[in-house]
Amino acid sequence: MRLQDLQQPAVSSKVFIQRDYSSGTICKFQTKFPSELESRMDKQQFEETMQTLNNLYAEAEKLGGKSYLEGCLACLTAYTVFLCMETHYEKVLKKIARYIKDQNEKIYAPRGLLLTDPLERGLRVVEITIFEDRSIGSGR
């Protein structure tokens, strides 16, 4: 089945989950369940998604022996080491992208929702697009 054959879904609305700055400048999103999603999915699943995302971002920005080692090595090689290897942050961002894709496939798309990777919005918001529910409409 080709994509062009499928009916184009219309966006009904978008929900934006804002950043939570209570722990400082680290990347963390609010886990409060938005009211617009109440009819579409349950609270616990949403909170689990957000919590996992927050944990992944915390892992990316974690200060510790490994990140210091990477930083020192980079400085000593005048930052040329990043020509051949990825930074730890980048690795975690890829992990986050895979997680979001996975969540979309398993949980959000069946409910007519789409989670947008916050990296596409400058790490400001998690955008959740709510599509019109056409499961009872004609001509699918």
Place this chain on the structure above:
Amino acid sequence: MSQIQHAVPDGPMRYTQICTRRTSCSSPPTSSSAAGTEPPSCPGHRGRTPRRKWQVFPGRNRFYCDGRVMMARQTGVFYLTLVLILLTSGLFFAFDCPYLASNLSPAIPAVGAVLFVFVMGMLFRASFSDPGVLPRATPDEAADLERQIDSTSCSKPPPRTREVLINGQTVKLKYCFTCKIFRPPRASHCSLCDNCVERFDHHCPWVGNCVGRRNYRFFYLFILSLSFLTIFIFSFVITHVVLRSNRTGFLTTLKDSPVVVCFFSVWSIVGLSGFHTYLISSNQTTNEDIKGTWSRKEGKDNYNPYSYGNVLTNCCAALCGPLPPSLIDRRGPIQADTPQTAPQSNGTGGGSYAPTQLHSHMVGGYHPGRLQHGAKLPVNSATFMQQRFPFVPLSFYIY
């Protein structure tokens, strides 16, 4: 400069294979070019259909090398910096090093060369990289924020600040009218570059760029290594003059050396390095220090909530902490696919946000490669396909 140009030799090759941009530009297609060469750069030239996001970037920045290099609009003082450093070092290597190498030690020009290369490397890194610019809000986001602001207040005009408690300190987040976002803590809007920058330190004309979260360590290493270089040159030039003046006159030797330039720059650069060392150890930005945000005020318990408590952790975090990637994806292709908005949606007042399809994706931030134009996402999951192309290495965007 060459250090940056050849930074990601596989970048253009791999990217061309997956991106879906139209080759409407008459420049030779990148797929046929060898790795390491770039298409002709056209800074600021927007006559043709824009292909990459840097060409429609809303801020007042200049881009070179097809978006790899990002600087402020006014770069005159940066060239002055370059000339001063090159001239001083050039004179040192040309006139003083031969004598010093033969009479004292050949390690002197060697150490000098290493220092010089490090200084130039850090200068280019600080000048050419993205300081941590926050992309502007998409029209939908901006509309959502406006609605939230209007609904939470009954007074006109509605307050455009949010308060947040960070480590026990109340911090006010201000709304940026240009970028249409609530600025994260420590971010500030640079009026020269017309961008909001994360952890904004200051706009440095000598470096020709803002100094923010992503390039602060390079800026600091630049001024630190430059202090060492100027002290190094200054002391060895004086040594040379003293040694030479035993044979020839003092004044004749003096006129051949770059002492005068060094003398004035030593104090200012060393002073600046000292100041930034203090800022790093207390985890403050120049912006916060100048405004006295965390200084002790009478009757108020004011302290810096971002400080880690001890000098060593603050220094390590600033210099060796993880380097976040660029959020603006300046080399990404411009996408034209946007989902339809149903008429009865959240009351988006489209007119005030210039909601062209192109624009809404411009300000959105980073987009990994998406499917071809027109492909939309179906609701039913059985045929759900959000084809994500394998990521281009993000070090591509690290600058």
